[in-house]
Amino acid sequence: MIKDAPAILENIASTFKGNKAQKSALDMLNEVGLPHRKSEAYKFTPITSLLEKNIDFQSIVADVFDADKLYDEAGSHLVFINGELDIEKSTIADALKFEVAEVSEGKHDPFSLLNAAYAKEEIRIESGYEEPVFVYHFNSNGFTNPRIKVNVKDGHTFRIIEKLITPEEQKTFTNSYIDFNVGKNAFGYHTKVQNYNAETFSHETVVAHVSRDGQFYNNTFSFEGAMVRNNLTINLEDENTEGHMYGLFLLDKKSHVDNNTSVDHTKPNSFSNELYKGILDEKSTGVFNGKIYVRQDAQKTNAFQSNNNILLSEDATLHTKPQLEIWADDVKCSHGCTSGQLDEDAIFYLRARGIKEKNAKAMILKAFAIETMQHIKVESVKEEVQQLVDLKLG
Amino acid sequence: MISIKNLHASIEDKEILKGIDLEVKAGEVHAIMGPNGSGKSTLASVLAGREDYEITEGSVTFENEDLLELSPEERAQKGIFLAFQYPVEIPGVSTTNFLKTAINQVREARGQKALDAVHFLKLMKEKMKLVDIDQALLSRSLNEGFSGGEKKRNEIFQMAMLEPKLAVLDETDSGLDIDALKIVADGVNTLKTKDTATIVVTHYQRLLEYIVPDYVHVLYQGRIVKSGDKSLAFELEEKGYDWIKEEVAAI
Ligand SMILES: Nc1ncnc2c1ncn2[C@@H]1O[C@H](COP(=O)(O)OP(=O)(O)OP(=O)(O)O)[C@@H](O)[C@H]1O
Ligand SMILES: [Mg+2]
Numbered sequence: 300m301i302k303d304a305p306a307i308l309e310n311i312a313s314t315f316k317g318n319k320a321q322k323s324a325l326d327m328l329n330e331v332g333l334p335h336r337k338s339e340a341y342k343f344t345p346i347t348s349l350l351e352k353n354i355d356f357q358s359i360v361a362d363v364f365d366a367d368k369l370y371d372e373a374g375s376h377l378v379f380i381n382g383e384l385d386i387e388k389s390t391i392a393d394a395l396k397f398e399v400a401e402v403s404e405g406k407h408d409p410f411s412l413l414n415a416a417y418a419k420e421e422i423r424i425e426s427g428y429e430e431p432v433f434v435y436h437f438n439s440n441g442f443t444n445p446r447i448k449v450n451v452k453d454g455h456t457f458r459i460i461e462k463l464i465t466p467e468e469q470k471t472f473t474n475s476y477i478d479f480n481v482g483k484n485a486f487g488y489h490t491k492v493q494n495y496n497a498e499t500f501s502h503e504t505v506v507a508h509v510s511r512d513g514q515f516y517n518n519t520f521s522f523e524g525a526m527v528r529n530n531l532t533i534n535l536e537d538e539n540t541e542g543h544m545y546g547l548f549l550l551d552k553k554s555h556v557d558n559n560t561s562v563d564h565t566k567p568n569s570f571s572n573e574l575y576k577g578i579l580d581e582k583s584t585g586v587f588n589g590k591i592y593v594r595q596d597a598q599k600t601n602a603f604q605s606n607n608n609i610l611l612s613e614d615a616t617l618h619t620k621p622q623l624e625i626w627a628d629d630v631k632c633s634h635g636c637t638s639g640q641l642d643e644d645a646i647f648y649l650r651a652r653g654i655k656e657k658n659a660k661a662m663i664l665k666a667f668a669i670e671t672m673q674h675i676k677v678e679s680v681k682e683e684v685q686q687l688v689d690l691k692l693g
Numbered sequence: 694m695i696s697i698k699n700l701h702a703s704i705e706d707k708e709i710l711k712g713i714d715l716e717v718k719a720g721e722v723h724a725i726m727g728p729n730g731s732g733k734s735t736l737a738s739v740l741a742g743r744e745d746y747e748i749t750e751g752s753v754t755f756e757n758e759d760l761l762e763l764s765p766e767e768r769a770q771k772g773i774f775l776a777f778q779y780p781v782e783i784p785g786v787s788t789t790n791f792l793k794t795a796i797n798q799v800r801e802a803r804g805q806k807a808l809d810a811v812h813f814l815k816l817m818k819e820k821m822k823l824v825d826i827d828q829a830l831l832s833r834s835l836n837e838g839f840s841g842g843e844k845k846r847n848e849i850f851q852m853a854m855l856e857p858k859l860a861v862l863d864e865t866d867s868g869l870d871i872d873a874l875k876i877v878a879d880g881v882n883t884l885k886t887k888d889t890a891t892i893v894v895t896h897y898q899r900l901l902e903y904i905v906p907d908y909v910h911v912l913y914q915g916r917i918v919k920s921g922d923k924s925l926a927f928e929l930e931e932k933g934y935d936w937i938k939e940e941v942a943a944i
Pocket of ligand 2: 733734735778863864
């Protein structure tokens with residue numbers, strides 16, 4: 300029984316080629332349906348109707364691989380073309396353990412199920428290799444479902460940098476899924492730079508399961524996209540764990556970016572820190588929704604969240620919503636959202652010192668944004684984000 | 694140097710300055726005193742180019758140029774400096790960091806070559822000594838968590854760096870302890886030349902013992918209602934403003 304948006308699911312049904320696990324994901328998906336107009340979780344991103352209106356799910360287009368888009372860094376570079384790992388275009392260190400596998404399971408929400416059902420393969424990467432792993436998705440087809448599972452083994456540190464590249468003249472929908480299993484006393488890092496274009500639609504799911512004494516960091520930098528939905532979920536599954544979420548959405552034109560994050564504290568002594576900043580210009584839309592769950596067992600939890608925004612245009616739209624659900628009693632939680640215009644007094648102050656208005660504004664905005672960039676550890680990614688910020692802010 | 698004639702300024706349709714006349718020549722120090730809310734900071738802001746105020750009448754000429762036509766940054770580039778009564782906090786922007794941009798944009802406008810890092814640091818060191826300010830303070834977010842005195846000292850440090858022709862100091866003495874007051878005043882005096890001028894807005898005669906004014910003006914209800922020499926400041930210190938208010942009421 301399909302509850303809503305049967306059009307999309309019916310339309311792609313004929314392309315289904317999945318295994319048994321994928322079939323059961325598909326059945327489950329048909330059961331839950333895609334989000335409809337009144338779905339609370341997609342209140343500000345009417346994703347199903349946007350996809351219906353814009354995406355030709357069956358279109359197959361020549362690939363858009365461009366070696367210039369790869370970071371100039373040591374480490375392994377995994378190139379995916381329309382959802383499939385291209386070994387020849389990739390640079391894979393001998394020491395990196397990876398496996399091209401079939402989809403083994405599909406869980407939870409509609410888009411994870413959709414990904415599980417239609418993913419062409421599932422890439423499994425395992426730590427044990429020091430350098431960062433860069434993952435690129437060159438997607439030109441109408442509908443692509445990249446699927447990656449990362450295992451950060453006990454005591455290891457592992458960094459993944461992920462990037463989606465789509466053609467300028469082609470409407471695409473990427474429905475990606477990446478899952479981190481962070482072992483005991485292990486550190487997992489995941490960074491994304493979302494500098495897409497006006498034809499890019501994406502739904503990007505990131506899930507992390509963190510074991511005892513482990514930590515997970517996510518950095519998400521969004522600059523452009525027709526519709527970008529980030530679903531970030533960190534499950535702190537044991538004691539003394541940490542979850543870190545840092546994000547910047549610096550948007551203009553008609554870009555639409557929706558950050559939906561959630562951290563779940565289940566055991567005592569865990570810590571989470573979340574900082575998202577938004578700068579919205581022209582007709583852009585930014586959404587931030589941050590959920591913090593503190594379960595009954597999770598005494599001595601420390602959870603911090605803040606989302607600060609600057610609106611540069613009257614036509615820009617912002618929706619921000621913190622959501623705290625706390626069942627334990629001995630916890631420290633704080634959250635705060637602010638949004639406002641650029642501080643006129645600050646601009647005047649700098650101008651009164653001889654700085655041109657344009658530069659004064661840029662200076663203030665860059666200073667505002669920079670806090671979200673402190674956790675990028677890979678030099679050329681840091682440079683890229685810095686350059687994009689400079690470019691956008693002039 | 695600057696000539697203010699019949700200047701009227703309003704904000705949100707409320708007239709604050711109601712006909713100011715003031716002439717300041719190179720080498721002079723003018724003090725402006727007056728009760729709270731009389732329009733002193735408004736005058737200072739208008740001179741610096743704050744766009745919230747609407748100039749409804751009058752003119753301001755600075756070195757033979759129509760000042761009111763210029764943007765705040767152009768005024769700064771031409772040599773006007775305002776030390777703010779309430780310096781703004783700017784998170785993430787340090788004094789060092791914005792002053793480098795400021796100095797180089799000012800130099801560019803004056804047709805001078807940009808200062809490189811080495812010369813900029815040298816200039817900083819020299820001026821830091823002048824107002825006895827710490828490097829650490831200059832590297833912190835501008836005015837964030839600065840004490841009242843630190844903010845004011847930082848204003849004068851910036852003035853020293855930018856070497857303006859006309860400095861407008863809006864209550865730079867408030868919040869300073871007696872030692873800091875001397876240091877700041879000494880700094881201002883050191884920067885004074887026969888080619889520069891200073892307008893000092895203050896409530897206290899004490900500052901004027903260190904920065905000795907050639908003229909003292911009383912601003913009241915948006916007008917300069919009395920002018921004199923430095924003895925006027927003593928008189929005000931002793932008698933307060935009531936006698937001036939009465940004089941104004943009598944007219
Ligand atoms: N944005 C504004 N909107 C309305 N009134 C304003 C605004 N800014 C200033 N004023 C008013 O203008 C008048 C003059 O203010 P101003 O700050 O110039 O006084 P001042 O002489 O500097 O006082 P003080 O000695 O307290 O610093 C005050 O009555 C003030 O309330
Ligand atoms: Mg004032």
